[in-house]
Each structure stands twice: as structure tokens, then as C-alpha cells.
Amino acid sequence: QVQLVESGGGLVQAGGSLRLSCTASGPGRAFGTYNVGWFRQAPGKERTFVAAITFTSVTYYGDFVKDRFTISRDNVKKSVYLQMNSLKPEDTAVYYCAAAISMFGLTTSSPYPYWGQGTQVTVSS
Numbered sequence: 001q002v003q004l005v006e007s008g009g010g011l012v013q014a015g016g017s018l019r020l021s022c023t024a025s026g027p028g029r030a031f032g033t034y035n036v037g038w039f040r041q042a043p044g045k046e047r048t049f050v051a052a053i054t055f056t057s058v059t060y061y062g063d064f065v066k067d068r069f070t071i072s073r074d075n076v077k078k079s080v081y082l083q084m085n086s087l088k089p090e091d092t093a094v095y096y097c098a099a100a101i102s103m104f105g106l107t108t109s110s111p112y113p114y115w116g117q118g119t120q121v122t123v124s125s
Helices: none
Strands: 003-007 010-013 018-025 035-041 048-053 059-061 069-074 079-084 093-100 119-124
Touching: 003 093, 018 035, 018 093, 018 119, 035 079, 048 069, 048 079, 059 069, 079 093
Parallel strands: 010 119
Antiparallel strands: 003 018, 018 079, 035 048, 035 093, 048 059, 069 079, 093 119
């Protein structure tokens, strides 16, 4: 089992940047063997896929990202990062990280049994 904690959210003006962190803890398998995804949920909307990085550092992004976001990982620090640039008001949401062992369907929430509590990102216009 792995516990995930997100950090780095906050209030930023449109066009600004934020770097979210997802840090893992807990016993069991090494963090470097997990595939990790970021999802977001805006008020009144469904949770949507943002980005994912496999244990081999292959990356996937949601269509709306359009080269604005970059996902990366540091297995020594047991962390995955989401660098978000050129933020827009529509990026406002709670951002969640999640970890999965399965390699399949990483752009959906289905394969992720472990989730963090989320961090709020608010982009003002």
C-alpha cells in the first residue's frame, strides 16, 4: 500500500505557473515501480485525466494540456511533479495524484487504487 500527498497548489493569475508535487510514503513495493497519474476535478464536473508517467518514464497527457504541462518523477525522492505553465482560469480545479501498478488504461481513473487528498489550484483572470 502507498500513501500519496499532493502539494504546491494555490492561487495564481492567468498566464502564471505552478509546480505540483505528489509524494509517496508507506511500506511495500518501491515507488519506482508505480505508474502515477494526475487528475483534476472542477466544481460540478467529472474528474478528468491530466497527465501520467509510467515506471519507465513514458508520459501521457490530456488533450487540453497542449504542451503547457510537464510531468516528471524523482524516484529517490518518491515524488512525481506536474509543472503547469500558461495557466488559464479553466484550469481551476482540485488536482489529485494517483498510483497504479497496472500499465493499462492509465488515462482513465480505473487502474488507480491509490489516491491522494488533492490540492486546490485556482487561476484568476
